[in-house]
Amino acid sequence: MDTSLVTTEIREGYRVLTLNRPDRLNSFSAAMHAELMAALVAAEADTSCRAMLLTGAGRGFCAGQDLSDGVFTPGETPDLSVTIATYYNPLVRKLRSLPMPVICAVNGVAAGAGANVAFACDIVIAARSAKFIQAFAKLGLVPDAGGTWILPRLVGTARARALALLAEPVPADQAEAWGMIWKSVDDADLMTEAHRLATHFATQPTAGLALMKQALDASEINSLDQQLDLECDLQGQAGRTPDYLEGVTAFMEKRAPRFVGRQ
Incomplete structure (x- = not known):
């Protein structure tokens, strides 16, 4: 039996990281944070x-x-900012900055920081039985792990405020309809679909996709002029990758490209 709090499975071209505290609904402990960060760095x-x-x-x-x-x-007053600064903020920053697509397969409840960590990933798919809950209001707390930043951008201000203030659960189908996640699937199909996506990305132009992630994140705060300049710079970088040459060559030769991925 694997006693790791985060397990890593190495597949061809991708890795599967599994939060492994099922007896605690995979709630975050300091030890699990440390193992997850180490797995992401690896x-x-x-x-x-x-x-x-x-x-x-x-x-x-x-x-x-x-x-x-x-x-x-x-009887004691905690300083929760220490936990946020030490664990959650570095985790969200790492997930957003990884130079590869990050898929999150939500197999059940995603509550509080668990929901917002999922939203920090690039593509979120969820089993139909899954639910997303901004549970913070039930404890008198503020959404963290990037929740106040990403949730309004996913579902709009009105829904984000109501979800945060009311702490009502959102079923997976509703989350898909609202644009909170990419899609919901039958429970039995969740991991099949997740592995299909990961297998697809394992053959794609990874360096270009990483630049795409960078551009999309920057667009949230850039003016149009700033974003146009950034697109110009990033496209210049993308055009110098071996995968761009391979993509054009494959197109001209009418064959499937063989991308090398990360440089």
């Missing part, structure tokens, strides 16, 4: 890894922060 360092798939073991994806993991002591 995936980034492996140039043969061209995509990453994140999911959870058991019946849930992630229930957010484990309140029994030293962040709350009866």
